[in-house]
Amino acid sequence: xxxxxxxxxxxxxxxxxxxxxxxxxxxxxxxxxxxxxxxxxxxxxxxxxxxxxxxxxxxxxxxxxxxxxxxxxxxxxxxxxxxxxxxxxxxxxxxxxxxxxxxxxxxxxxxxxxxxxxxxxxxxxxxxxxxxxxxxxxxxxxxxxxxxxxxxxxxxxxxxxxxxxxxxxxxxxxxxxxxxxxxxxxxxxxxxxxxxxxxxxxxxxxxxxxxxxxxxxxxxxxxxxxxxxxxxxxxxxxxxxxxxxxxxxxxxxxxxxxxxxxxxxxxxxxxxxxxxxxxxxxxxxxxxxxxxxxxxxxxxxxxxxxxxxxxxxxxxxxxxxxxxxxxxxxxxxxxxxxxxxxxxxxxxxxxxxxxxxxxxxxxxxxxxxxxxxxxxxxxxxxxxxxxxxxxxxxxxxxxxxxxxxxxxxxxxxxxxxxxxxxxxxxxxxxxxxxxxxxxxxxxxxxxxxxxxxxxxxxxxxx
Amino acid sequence: xxxxxxxxxxxxxxxxxxxxxxxxxxxxxxxxxxxxxxxxxxxxxxxxxxxxxxxxxxxxxxxxxxxxxxxxxxxxxxxxxxxxxxxxxxxxxxxxxxxx
Numbered sequence: 001x002x003x004x005x006x007x008x009x010x011x012x013x014x015x016x017x018x019x020x021x022x023x024x025x026x027x028x029x030x031x032x033x034x035x036x037x038x039x040x041x042x043x044x045x046x047x048x049x050x051x052x053x054x055x056x057x058x059x060x061x062x063x064x065x066x067x068x069x070x071x072x073x074x075x076x077x078x079x080x081x082x083x084x085x086x087x088x089x090x091x092x093x094x095x096x097x098x099x100x101x102x103x104x105x106x107x108x109x110x111x112x113x114x115x116x117x118x119x120x121x122x123x124x125x126x127x128x129x130x131x132x133x134x135x136x137x138x139x140x141x142x143x144x145x146x147x148x149x150x151x152x153x154x155x156x157x158x159x160x161x162x163x164x165x166x167x168x169x170x171x172x173x174x175x176x177x178x179x180x181x182x183x184x185x186x187x188x189x190x191x192x193x194x195x196x197x198x199x200x201x202x203x204x205x206x207x208x209x210x211x212x213x214x215x216x217x218x219x220x221x222x223x224x225x226x227x228x229x230x231x232x233x234x235x236x237x238x239x240x241x242x243x244x245x246x247x248x249x250x251x252x253x254x255x256x257x258x259x260x261x262x263x264x265x266x267x268x269x270x271x272x273x274x275x276x277x278x279x280x281x282x283x284x285x286x287x288x289x290x291x292x293x294x295x296x297x298x299x300x301x302x303x304x305x306x307x308x309x310x311x312x313x314x315x316x317x318x319x320x321x322x323x324x325x326x327x328x329x330x331x332x333x334x335x336x337x338x339x340x341x342x343x344x345x346x347x348x349x350x351x352x353x354x355x356x357x358x359x360x361x362x363x364x365x366x367x368x369x370x371x372x373x374x375x376x377x378x379x380x381x382x383x384x385x386x387x388x389x390x391x392x393x394x395x396x397x398x399x400x401x402x403x404x405x406x407x408x409x410x411x412x413x414x415x416x417x418x419x420x421x422x423x424x425x426x427x428x429x430x431x432x433x434x435x436x437x438x439x440x441x442x443x444x445x446x447x448x449x450x451x452x453x454x455x456x457x458x459x460x461x462x
Numbered sequence: 463x464x465x466x467x468x469x470x471x472x473x474x475x476x477x478x479x480x481x482x483x484x485x486x487x488x489x490x491x492x493x494x495x496x497x498x499x500x501x502x503x504x505x506x507x508x509x510x511x512x513x514x515x516x517x518x519x520x521x522x523x524x525x526x527x528x529x530x531x532x533x534x535x536x537x538x539x540x541x542x543x544x545x546x547x548x549x550x551x552x553x554x555x556x557x558x559x560x561x562x
Contacts, residue, residue, distance in 0.1 A: 016506075021484065024499065024503065027492065027499045028485045028487070030491065033495055036499065037502070040502060041502075044505060044542070047506065048512070054513065057513070059518060062524060062527070063512050066528050066531030067531060070531060070534065070536040071539040072539075073532075074535060074540030075540070078539065078547070079543055083551075086494070086544060087494075089540065092540065093536060093541045096533040096534070097501070097507050099529070100508070100531075100534035103526050103530035104507070104527075106526045107514040107517075107523050107527050110526070111517070111523055218501075219504045225507070226510065229514075231467065232517070234513045237509045237512075239473060240506055241507065241509065242474050243474075244506040245506065247477050247478075247480060247484075247500075247503065248500045248504040249478070250477070250481030251481040251482065251484060254485060258488075258493065262490065344490045351491050351492060352494055354491050
C-alpha cells in the first residue's frame with residue numbers, strides 16, 4: 001500500500017465527480033446532451049478502473065466475474081430492446097442500482113454491525129434501496145405488460161403498507177441496537193415486500209413519475225451507502241458516492257416534481273392516490289362512437305387547411321411512426337400544413353413521443369407542446385389522434401371526473417377529429433373518453449400502423 | 463471518526479444544490495434522457511459494490527457483495543447504453559427533413 005496509488009485514485013474520483021456534474025449540466029440542453037453522456041461515461045469508466053487498484057482489496061476474481069456478467073447482461077439487454085420499451089428499461093436498470101445499494105448496505109451491516117453510525121446509515125440505505133429495486137421491478141412488469149397495468153387495490157391498503165414498512169424498519173433498528181444479524185433477514189424481506197405493495201396500486205399511466213421517483217430514491221440510497229463507507233478503509237470511494245448519489249437524488253426529485261406538475265398532480269397523489277382505480281359514477285355518455293372509412297378520412301385531411309397530429313402510446317406500440325412520417329409528407333405535398341401536438345406525458349414518459357418521432361425523421365420544428373398548440377385547434381380543420389386517449393379527454397375539464405384538472409390537448413375544439421384506436425376499450429387511466437362521443441369525432445378502428453398505412457394508400461390514390 | 467461523516471455531510475449539502483441548479487431549466491423534451499442519464503450516474507454504486515466485495519470476508523458477505531457488483535454493473539452499462547441510444551436520435555434530427 002503506497003500513498004502514491006491512493007492519491008492517484010483520489011484524483012480520478014475528483015475528476016469523475018466534476019465530469020458527472022458537467023455531464024448532467026450538458027444533458028439538460030438538446031445541443032450538448034450527447035456530449036454530456038460521453039463525459040459521464042468516461043468519468044464512470046475511470047472511477048471503476050481506479051477502484052480496482054485500491055490498496056487492500058481482495059476477492060479480485062469475484063469482482064471481475066461480477067463486473068463482466070452484470071456489465072455484459074446490462075449492455076446486451078439495453079442494446080437489443082426496442083425504443084418503445086425504453087421506459088421500462090430505465091426502470092430495470094434503476095432497480096439494479098437500488099438493489100446494489102441495498103446489497104452494499106447488507107455487506108456493511110454484516111461486517112460492521114457493531115459500529116452504530118455506519119450501521120444506522122446502512123439501515124437507511126438498505127430501506128431506500130430495497131424499496132427502489134422492488135418497486136422498479138413491479139414498474140417494469142406493469143409497463144412490459146407482464147402484470148395488470150390498472151391499479152391493484154385491496155382493502156385497508158394504507159394501514160397494511162404502513163405496518164409492513166414500520167415493522168420492517170423496526171427489525172433493522174433492532175438488529176443495530178442488539179448487534180444481531182439474525183434480524184437483518186426479516187428486515188430486508190419486509191422492505192422488499194413494502195416496495196412491491198407501494199407500487200401495485202399505481203396505474204401504468206403514472207409509472208413515468210414513479211420511475212423518476214425511484215430514480216431519485218436510488219440516488220439517495222447510494223449516497224447513504226457512501227456515508228457509511230467514508231469511515232471505512234477505502235473511504236474516498238464513499239465521497240464519490242455521496243456526491244453522485246446526492247446529485248441524482250436532488251436532480252431526480254426536481255425532475256419528478258416537474259413531471260407530476262405536467263399532469264397537474266402532486267407526487268403524493270401519484271404515489272398514494274391509486275389513480276384510475278375508482279370509476280366515475282353517475283355519468284352516462286351521450287351519443288355514440290361513430291366510425292369512418294379510411295378513404296373518407298383521407299379525403300377529409302387532403303382538403304384541410306391544417307392537420308394536427310396528436311400521437312400517443314398507441315402509435316409507439318404499433319411502431320407506426322414511419323407511416324406517420326409518410327402521411328405527413330404526403331399531406332404537405334398536397335399543400336396541407338401539418339403539425340404535431342405533443343402532450344408532456346403522451347406515451348409512457350415525458351419526451352417519449354419526441355424521441356420516437358425524431359427516430360422516424362420528423363423535424364423538431366413541427367413538434368409543438370401543449371401550451372403552444374392548444375390555441376390553434378379552434379382554427380384547425382382536422383386533428384388526427386393516433387393511439388392517444390387520456391391526454392385528449394375533455395372529461396378533464398369536468399368537475400368530479402377522475403381526470404379533473406389534468407391539462408389536456410384541446411383537440412375537441414377542432415372542426416373534425418379523427419381518432420385511430422385499437423378497439424372500443426378505455427384508456428390507460430381506465431376512464432371513458434368524452435371525446436369519442438362528440439359530434440365532430442370519427443373513429444378509425446385498428447392497429448395504428450395498418451390504419452395509417454391505409455390512409456397513406458388512400459392519399460396516394462386521390 | 464466522526465470528522466469524515468461531517469465532511470461528507472457538508473459535501474452532500476453542496477451536491478444537493480448543485481443537482482437542483484443544474485437541471486433547473488430543462489425542457490420537457492429532455493426529461494426522458496435526463497432521467498436515463500441520472501439513472502446512469504447513480505451507477506457510481508458499482509464503485510461502492512467493488513469496495514464492499516473487496517473487503518468482504520465471510521462467504522455470505524462475498525455472496526451479497528457479488529450480487530451488489532452484478533447489479534451495479536448492470537446499472538452502469540444498461541444506463542449508459544439506454545441514454546446513448548435515446549440521445550443518438552436527437553442528433554439525427556439536426557439533418558432537417560432527412561429520412562430515417
